[in-house]
Amino acid sequence: MPFSDETKDRFNAAMGVLKTIVTVGWIPAVIYIGYRNSYPQPSLIKLITPLA
Amino acid sequence: MADKSFAATPAASPAAAPTPAPSAFTPYLDAVANLFHPVAGPVMNTYAGFHGWKESMGLVQPGTVENLTREIQQVHLANWLFEGARADVAKVVSANPAFQLTHSFQLTPGAGGRYNFGAIFANANSFLQGGIDGQGTVTMRANQTWSPSDVTKLQGQLVSEAGRSMIQIEHDHLGPHYSINVKSMNPGLLDGTGIHIASFFHSITPRLSLGLETVFQRPQPSILETATSYFAKLTSLPTAAPSAAAALSPAGQPTPAPFVPAWTATAQLQATGNLQATYWQKLSDKVDVALDFQTVFQPASMLGPAKREAVTTLGAKYDFRMATFRGQVDSNWKVGMLLEQRFTPAFAFLVGGEIDHAKNTSKFGVGIMIESSTMTQEEMIAAGMLQPV
Numbered sequence: 001m002p003f004s005d006e007t008k009d010r011f012n013a014a015m016g017v018l019k020t021i022v023t024v025g026w027i028p029a030v031i032y033i034g035y036r037n038s039y040p041q042p043s044l045i046k047l048i049t050p051l052a
Numbered sequence: 053m054a055d056k057s058f059a060a061t062p063a064a065s066p067a068a069a070p071t072p073a074p075s076a077f078t079p080y081l082d083a084v085a086n087l088f089h090p091v092a093g094p095v096m097n098t099y100a101g102f103h104g105w106k107e108s109m110g111l112v113q114p115g116t117v118e119n120l121t122r123e124i125q126q127v128h129l130a131n132w133l134f135e136g137a138r139a140d141v142a143k144v145v146s147a148n149p150a151f152q153l154t155h156s157f158q159l160t161p162g163a164g165g166r167y168n169f170g171a172i173f174a175n176a177n178s179f180l181q182g183g184i185d186g187q188g189t190v191t192m193r194a195n196q197t198w199s200p201s202d203v204t205k206l207q208g209q210l211v212s213e214a215g216r217s218m219i220q221i222e223h224d225h226l227g228p229h230y231s232i233n234v235k236s237m238n239p240g241l242l243d244g245t246g247i248h249i250a251s252f253f254h255s256i257t258p259r260l261s262l263g264l265e266t267v268f269q270r271p272q273p274s275i276l277e278t279a280t281s282y283f284a285k286l287t288s289l290p291t292a293a294p295s296a297a298a299a300l301s302p303a304g305q306p307t308p309a310p311f312v313p314a315w316t317a318t319a320q321l322q323a324t325g326n327l328q329a330t331y332w333q334k335l336s337d338k339v340d341v342a343l344d345f346q347t348v349f350q351p352a353s354m355l356g357p358a359k360r361e362a363v364t365t366l367g368a369k370y371d372f373r374m375a376t377f378r379g380q381v382d383s384n385w386k387v388g389m390l391l392e393q394r395f396t397p398a399f400a401f402l403v404g405g406e407i408d409h410a411k412n413t414s415k416f417g418v419g420i421m422i423e424s425s426t427m428t429q430e431e432m433i434a435a436g437m438l439q440p441v
Contacts, residue, residue, distance in 0.1 A: 003242055003243075007242075008242060011241075011242055016214075019210060019217065022192070022208075022210065023190050023210040023212065026182045026190060026192045026210075027169075027171055027182040027183075027184055027190065029182075030171045030172075030173055030180045030181070030182040031153070031171050033173055033180065034145065034146070034149075034151035034171060034172075034173040034180075035145075035151075037146075037149055037151070037173070037175070038145050038146030038149065038151040039146055039148065039149070040146070042145050042146070042426050046145065046426040047143075047145065047153065047426075
């Protein structure tokens with residue numbers, strides 16, 4: 001498929017931004033989804049304290 | 053006129069599904085369906101006939117190509133043995149849906165200390181896992197089960213350094229007698245670069261399944277390299293339906309199902325020309341035995357001189373009530389073991405080691421696994437994790 005260099009550059013730049021977003025945000029997203037869906041819903045402090 | 057159209061449609065659609073409540077569109081929809089019936093009917097009937105023929109042969113779902121040697125990997129130490137000290141702390145926040153936060157500390161001689169944080173969320177249909185280690189590498193996994201026969205999996209390792217990241221997306225389709233898997237690693241959306249793998253596995257008889265896997269490597273849009281591997285899997289006779297065993301005895305307790313020894317043998321001819329043959333047998337419901345034979349044929353290259361070697365590994369796994377023991381012997385004069393002993397539901401202790409008698413080296417590892425829960429006792433009983441006292 002013929003894409004111009006400018007399109008490829010823009011696409012690669014967008015991929016780079018997406019990659020940064022996913023790298024930074026994946027684990028917080030998993031923790032948030034787990035926190036909202038877990039039953040019984042824990043309090044925030046229970047996520048941080050180990051062994052309790 | 054209205055009578056004629058109503059009379060024509062119901063009689064001409066014998067193969068229609070149970071009709072829903074009639075609406076104003078029903079005669080129109082019936083007419084449209086009947087229009088395609090001459091074309092779709094023979095195709096569907098042929099497929100149904102083919103499916104019925106395969107069912108009459110008693111074919112089974114063979115499992116995926118990825119899980120071909122899964123039982124072997126559960127028994128042999130390659131995925132389980134570690135060196136040095138290790139502590140895993142898992143914080144169970146919720147049981148259903150499962151949500152856990154894990155902290156993992158590893159101390160290996162020569163590599164120093166390592167810390168890894170992970171979060172796991174598992175639903176009926178989704179599985180999300182994320183982990184980050186001390187160097188900032190984020191590992192992610194996401195599985196979505198669309199239906200009992202379709203699973204999509206996404207896996208990635210994201211490094212902040214450009215060009216070292218890896219992302220893999222795959223889709224598994226489990227048909228009634230076959231499995232199709234399509235996988236893509238680092239796909240370049242614009243030019244189709246990356247590594248694409250497609251595999252197909254079909255059950256030929258109730259005990260034998262054959263399949264192949266093709267790897268399409270496309271480092272640049274103009275270069276395409278393919279490599280094909282072939283697989284075969286032979287299992288013991290599939291066990292009879294457990295309905296008879298599940299019938300209640302007069303005392304009211306279900307009779308325990310009689311143990312039927314099961315074995316699986318697989319053979320793989322890999323694209324590199326190497327052969328791998330495995331044999332796994334369940335000797336009793338607590339003992340597994342696995343044998344693995346792998347050839348390593350390499351032509352002379354920059355990695356070293358030409359090699360024609362083979363390795364045979366024999367391992368066994370013993371499941372006790374509170375412990376699991378794995379032992380393994382190798383044809384390279386290596387002996388290894390791993391013991392996982394569970395003292396309480398929250399605390400487990402691991403010790404494992406491997407001695408290489410040919411080279412006179414050894415490696416040992418000890419570890420602990422702690423599982424703590426945020427729920428109070430009442431919440432655990434409500435979630436079904438504990439029996440009420």
